[in-house]
Amino acid sequence: MNALVAISDLVVDFRTRQGPVRALDGASLAVREGEKVGLVGESGSGKSTLAMALGRLLPPNAEWGSGELMVAGVSVRDLEGAALRRLRSHTLGYVFQDPIGTLDPTMRVARQLAAVMEAGAGAADVSSLLADVGLQDHHRIARSYPHELSGGMAQRVSIAMALAANPKLIVADEPTASLDASIRGQILDLLVSLCAAHGTALVLLSHDLRAIAHCCDRVAVMYGGRTVEVGATAEVFAEPVHPYTEALLRAAPGQERLGGRIEPIPGLPPILTGRAEGCAFEPRCRHRIDACALARPESSEIAARQVICHRAEERRPAAP
Amino acid sequence: MTGSVVELRSVDVHFASGPLWARRRVHAAREVSLGVAAGETLGLVGESGSGKTTTGKVCLGLIRPTTGDVVFDGHPFDYRRRARRGALAAVLQHPQWSLNPRLHVGTSVAEPLVIAGIGGREETRRQTGEMLERVGLQPVLAKRYPHELSGGQRQRVAIARALITHPKFVVFDEAVSALDVSVQAQILNLIRELQAEAGFAALFISHDLAAVRYVADRIVVMYAGEVVESATAETLYGRGRHPYTRGLQAASDLIEDEDARLADASEEIASEGCPLTPRCPIATDLCRTTHPALRPLGDTLVACHHPEGRAGQS
């Protein structure tokens, strides 16, 4: 399988009134064709910036620094005009957090769907597309306005729109965060099964570790604008190498036993204004050593994962 | 339920909703009964529109029930504000709106004391500082404005303000939902510690079963304004009895459960019979016609005709 996405040492800053804020501080990630990759991180970790950078959709106050971002063999950074639109319309498909807000409130669903399909697509094509995303009642839904749909139905419509042009990669940014808990599972399942059926790669952004564990082959954990641990999902979650991954797993409620305690990570996530000179997680880390604050850790390969930590070698998991 | 600090007895809440030309009557709560004892945390879980926030507001006296009774500390709820100053408190959802943006943090924390008329100026300042320290903040933050604080810090301040009068009853409505995972855990542990220390009765409302299960002793599950299951936290670490509870569990644990796949139906709430029928994986004709009553099953109360799942139907 070929690399569909290749990101290496990508740096992105945002200009703000209070000066520059660094969103990506040397992020690296590769996605192969048809692969499902999870991107985990808290708000401010840079995962949304990374996702938007894939389609060159960053807001105007963003500044691309050093590093490379290749999608399907072309450098996204230099794309302009028709080539950029082609990347967005044919190579990539986006699914966003608020499904009702991403649909035009003044247009019926059928018209919005027809607009993203090939010219000449008729009502039958719209119906079959809706049926594909599990909407049985497609006549009624095609005639509906977005506000008349439930969040779950609207997200199915958005997924249909993202898949309409048969893209190579779907980028889903917290696709279930605004939905009711009881239907999150089915929306994720739908997304994963459709991607599998079309051979489409998936980049799934979430702060919900369980969702990532459920859906993705590989996971990239982000902190302070860097991908601090990248590896096979099951292995990373079973035996995390990076202390942040470990701490994150312990902090999420749900996996503890009755009467057990979850262990919060002390302190707050960092806001970087420039290149981090040490490890960004150092102030909150239980395993920190003197070197962590002084030297910037580089990526190393440990047990088939990429880990950015000074102590990665000593934390190597026991061989299976 | 004896010894309850707050008790709802068969509370119904109706209100008119929508514009004049599409006015509907909405049943926000139907026959809701629950009680919270001192030192106990009752979890209330359900998705948007389930009536959990309405129930919380009834407990706080912000909404008067259409029918049914609210009992506070053994007496019918006294809706005159003087009667309950300092006895009730709330921590709500939005960190960006939890504090008045025009007031110093310290002023906001001290406000319940000032309203209740407890202590002089010096005493108030001392208690504000102490309270900030107890929620893990530096007392110097009292001189800051809310916009200078992070979301997690603002929720800590909101908790400090809620507890400063030593209330008997505190409602936490989606108090951690807007926070990041690592900060969420800090606040959940803080709530647990403070309750063990201060012994107030707490109602913890959330759509996140995992968070509710972590802080609560007992859990009430609501759907479409009704209580569908009431169980101990211990029970819900295992398998829930109501299909809706199992749907929530499947979502939070992402487990495969044939009886837990709730549909995303277009008309979500049935007008007759069990309200979950259109979405329920194990619904039968009985469910479509007859409304299930809340009945005991072991140490659990459940409103379902088939609490044992598909296997139990045979």
Added chain:
Amino acid sequence: MTQPPRRYLRLPFGNDRLSLVATIVLVLLVLAGLLAPLLPIGDPEAIGAGPRLSPPTGDFPLGTDNLGRPMLARIFEGILLTFVVSTIAVLIASVVGAILGMIAAYTHRALDETVSRIADMLFSFPPVLLGLLVTAILSPGIHSAVAAIVLITLPAMVRVVRAATLDIARRDFVIVAEVAGASFGRRLFLHLLPNTAGVVAVQTAYSISLGMLIESALSFLGLGVQPPSASLGSLLREGALYLDIAPWLAFGPGALLAAAILSVNLFGDGLRAIVDPLEARPLR
């Protein structure tokens, strides 16, 4: 790590220079009106101080009117009158409107319905027409100009404050204060009022510009300020009579009126940008 650059001086409108310039112009205009009696520009009401209908000269920088009064002095008197009349009227409307709007939004629903309905009714009179009606009833003069401006700007203020109050009243900190047992007055004055003040200020600024427009329109029609006092509108009315032979009489007050209203509007824009910042996101 690099620190963001520090700003040592903060101007009221930050980097919004247009609003800053407008504010300075506004202050200068009002100062000119206030200090006019001390300046060596003549007495605005001295009939025959110079030749009649004189074009601008060294002695009379803006010429003289049909009674030989110096136009510069009359314009300075006029700008002050126009500004003061509309500001007083709008301040009355703002106070009444803010109180009505807040109470309507935060008390009983029936009161809210009543207040909103009356505001809607007042709003359904075209502004100048409402001014005409008021002067028709009260007889022309400053008092009816003030009444007209109050009635015209009040409904918009009520609407704006009501909407802002509804928005703030559902916020967490207001609900929490109510749970803690805060009195109605406390919630109103400590929590709602300070958080709607920005909106009131913006609306007041825009209302003042509308008020100046109304006052000068009524005076232009001869229904506002009566001689011998002069506002910019009444000066323009006189000027329009001599447009063929002495156009400078009309252009001075006209230009100044436009400048004053523009300054108030730009000042309002600056205020709005502070209260309700709207970031532009371009298409690419």
Added chain:
Amino acid sequence: MSTVARYALVRIASACLTLFGVAVLIFGAIHALPGSFEDVLVPQAPQELRDQIAARYGLDRPLVEQFGMWLGRAIQGDLGVSLITQQPVAAEFARRLPVTVEIAGLATAIALLVGVPLGVLSGLTGHRRLVPATSRLVGGFAMSVPDFVVGAVLLYVFSRYSLWFTIGEWTPLADDPIANLRGALLPAFALSLLGIGLVLATARHATISVLGQDFIMAAVARGKRPGTVVRQHVLRNAGIPVITIVAIYSGYLLGGTIIVEMLFSVPGIGRYLIFGVLNRDYTVVQAGVMLAATFFILLNTLADALYAALDPRLAGSQGR
């Protein structure tokens, strides 16, 4: 009954209610305050003559009864007789109405034709610093210069160098359309300036806020051309607030024509009304204000109907 039908019914009922309230307000204001009918007709007459006149006009009856009679006649199209000229008021208004409607219509058309394109364009290019400043200045200038100032300037310039336009002569449209336009364009332009400013500012603000919505970002992420996004999504959504402002502006026009008709000696309703006010001809004032308010309420109701067509969320069940 469908929601749409019920929505229409409620709108119409509320318009009628507002109209009735306005009628009460006007009638009450004119009759309750000092300066009565007799004072206007026969200022220094002896008491018997005053009583006679009062009886003739029904002024000796209770106020409620007078109001009822007036309203009853007004609904049948009888607006009374002018106190000064003794001519029926309704006929006078009917004769002058087309002139005022023409000028107001022309002014609205100019405001939309100039304001909408400029506003949308400046909203779309809002990130360049010069554009917002220029559009603020142009829009602010248009909104700030009172129409009688513009009118005076136009009057001065064109009475000196006539340049095709005519001033002070009015040819009815039916007689000679070209000659009519030569007289109507200048007053219409003077009136339209405020409209241009209002429409420009509103269109700009609406465009900017629509551009910030998620569905625009989603459309861009689908690789749509900027022109397509503007045509399909921006214009439709930004049109809603523009309609509101045009409805408010046309209300202003009803008063604005008074001044411009005076200045340019146009024989419309405004001039008739101002003479009514100056002579305290209460029947004329009462009828004129009532007519204008009716027209304004009608316009607002129409605008509401238009939004409901453009924005399905309004007529529907008001979201979830």
